[in-house]
Amino acid sequence: MVLTRASQRMIGRRLLQFIPVVFAVAFITFMLLNLAPGDPAELLAGEFPTEERIQEIREYYGFDRPVIVQFVDWFSSAMTGDLSNSLLSREPVFDIIASRFPYTLMMVTYAMIIAIAIGAPLGIAAAARPGSWVDSIATGISSFGVAVPYFWVGMVLVAVFALKYPIFPATGSVPFSEDPIGAIHAATLPAIALSMSGIAEITRQLRAAMIEVLSSPYVRTLRAKGLSRQAVLFRHGLRNVGITVITVITLVFNRKIGATVVLETVFAVPGVGSTLVHSAVNKDYVVVQGVILVIALVVVTVNLLADVLYAIIDPRVEAEA
Amino acid sequence: MKPVSYRDPSLTDNAAQPLLSVSDLSVYFRAGRKSSNRVVDNVTFDVARGETVGLVGESGSGKTVTGLSLLGLLPEGIAWTEGQIGFDGKDIGKMSESEMRRLRGRHISMIFQEPMTALDPVFTIGEQLTETLRTHFPMSKREARERAITALEDVGIPLPHKRVEEYPHHLSGGMRQRAMIAIALACEPDLLIADEPTTALDVTIQAQIIDLIMKIVSDRNTALIFISHNLGVVSQVCDRMITMYAGQVVEDSVTDEVLEQPLHPYSSGLLASVPRKSVSSSRLPSIPGRVPSPDAMPPGCRFEPRCTFAQAGCEAAQVLHRRADGRVVRCHRHDQLTLKGALT
């Protein structure tokens, strides 16, 4: 499966869209944070600020300049990797994110693996025999997974597997680079909690997509050629639902990134999600901007990858392009 | 004259054993919780080796369902069959799924109407061909590819070594139908069932495909069941023509005989309603009314509500009569009526 000219063009177009999207996210975040009530300079000035002190801080950080100028300044240094310094800790934001990001990545990846490992076979098995007991289980699990809030699942998991039966730690985490097993162990409960809605979504979408594929006219041709049901399901079914798989995985990934914000706080994981919450509470909006920019970059990159995969998997992409 | 409502043993005795022998085939579809509809009703016919048989009738008359049941491909759970389907001396109805699988594509193949949707869009033409070959023959990928290219060449696809790498959407409707034929015939089956293979095509392309099918089946002595509602196409392609109405066979005769002198009022009505470029401007005769729905079949002759020749005796269910001249018809008035054919 080689990329044709047309798919290459399509990917090129997506790459060109990449920059404006990231720019727009950065711009909107920056503007919203600036419109939000609360003056960071007041915050930084300490408990009993004087008007002069506040003014000094404003000038020092450049808060007194027009917002647009501030944005251009921030964004252009962001392009060089300089995300400015935290207002609270004075640490470079880039370093903060670099040290936190692996925890988030680990947790999300782990959750994705669980979601795919359970959701995909379940969805396919359900589609292969609609109306069977497998199908009922799959439908049950997906309605449950969609309905239940993940932080609630997180708390139940902690109550059972960390407090009552202390198999997994309730909170905290271990860097993967130092102790991979320990890191996986520590991330298990949050990852399971995080994977719930993913399992549901992947099961549901894959089931629907596979049922549609199996009822399409070409399946009748395949059976008429003498292919077994298994060959139809696994060879033709899987390749045909490939598009859906990519779409749903991308979607689930995007949602999981969002969900880390709450879940890292629940499990006290020092990832970017909890950093975001912490910084937002403390009005450290330089960090908030940095984190959102990085998350946007990750999401946009993953979506770009999905588009590239579409082009590779589906020969019809070029026809539509 | 003795009516046959089931397979008459004397029929097969004199001729060599037919390749396909369908007797009293009925197909039921579930309709609601408890009830079911019999959409194919006691269909009985034979196909000899190398014979070309047309299956004609209005839409809904049960042609496709009959074809699918020969391959055991009716939708599971909602459809089931009764009766015998003998193929090469074996009863298909008694075969296990794995035996059926070895039959499909290898001994009996089927091609379908929709050239746009009948091929898997994300597999190349080559993959879809080699897959069929490798399902039925132990064969290396390379060998299968070689045979695939030959198969495409045989159906007149230009540049076959390039086409094997292409996906269905790269091909025109006519070329896709050729590819379908190549796939169906790759394993040189004994029987090909073609379900309206040219209905979606332009006449010019239809002519090409008809020529192709006729050439291949005659070169290889493949038996052909050609399902079509187009009597013109059937009259070109088929030695024999079976007319179906409301799930039943109503006439089974040599094609030319039906065209010249149909025995069943329905066959005659169909023939008359085809517009002809050589016959102008008079009113086109048409058959009044419409095909009864499977849950409201007339109790007697199913054609009775639309038949202009109906009289006493027609309110009784009709059986197939096998006449001395070998023709088979489901109408008790068959030897009283002189019906209009293609020329009258």
Added chain:
Amino acid sequence: MSTPLLSVKDMRITFHVNGGRDQLHAVDGVSFDLASGESLGIIGESGSGKSTIARAVLSLLRITRGEITMEGKTIVTPQSPGKPGNYGVQIIFQDPHAALNPRSKIIRSLVEPLEIQGKGNASSRRDMALEMLAKVGINRALADRYPHELSGGQKQRINIARALLLRPKILVADEATAALDVSIQADILNLYKDLQDEFGLSFIVITHDLAVASYVSDRIAVMYLGRFVELGPSATLATKSAHPYTRALMSAEPEALPRRLQKQDRLVLRGEIPSPVTPPSGCRFRTRCPIATDLCAAEAPPWREMSPGHYSACHFAEEVMAGKPLDGSDKPQNLESVK
């Protein structure tokens, strides 16, 4: 000669395709007249531009060149695309289901266009609709049914009734019977004839079925790759065609006849219709024409009148009309062998 009801003059319709990089002349210089009460058939393979002509006549798209006049009044030019539905042309399509709202009763679908046009009041609209249903042979009782309760043939009659309610002078039928069973098709074709007699309605019948075209049309236009290649009285085309493409189409169409009466010298065209984006030079049919010569590649054949009202665009129209064999044999072909 009196003014024709409809007159299309040198019409070209161009689509921009491949992201605007290429021009596709779907209709490329087509002219024809339609007299009041006349029925014109347009035949040709799919992609030849038949439906595009229909849409232009209905003012559903902007034409690139030429003009359309009705009763001598200019109604469509490249500058003014006209307003759909405000003059007397209506259309029915192949798919009888598509045009009816599945959630509305039949009567609703019928009176709706009348409402839009502000004709009559609620009860008179209903009366008009019921009366029209009777004219197309539909029982009044079906007016309160939903589309899914009706057969394809019944739905097509209802589409015809709906078109006729707007009192068109021309009814365009674009493959309107292609999806129907022969017996139902026969009914609809008979209905066309009745409507022609009763209302003096003119028809443009677009079909890929030559026999249908011959049966209902006074004249037939044969179209290939955006152009008319032949135009003439139906009977003339059937027996004295002056274009190889027409002959090929007729030859390709299988007739339900016993083998002994079937054409023995059936001409099967090679290949498929080329892309209209890059049509062949000279005669557009030359890549598939069995008798093409160098002249055909070099020069587009002129549109010539072979006999009164019979036109052809072929360099060798005379020979073809005289029965020049198209399959390399020396047996003259053309006249139909069957009565």
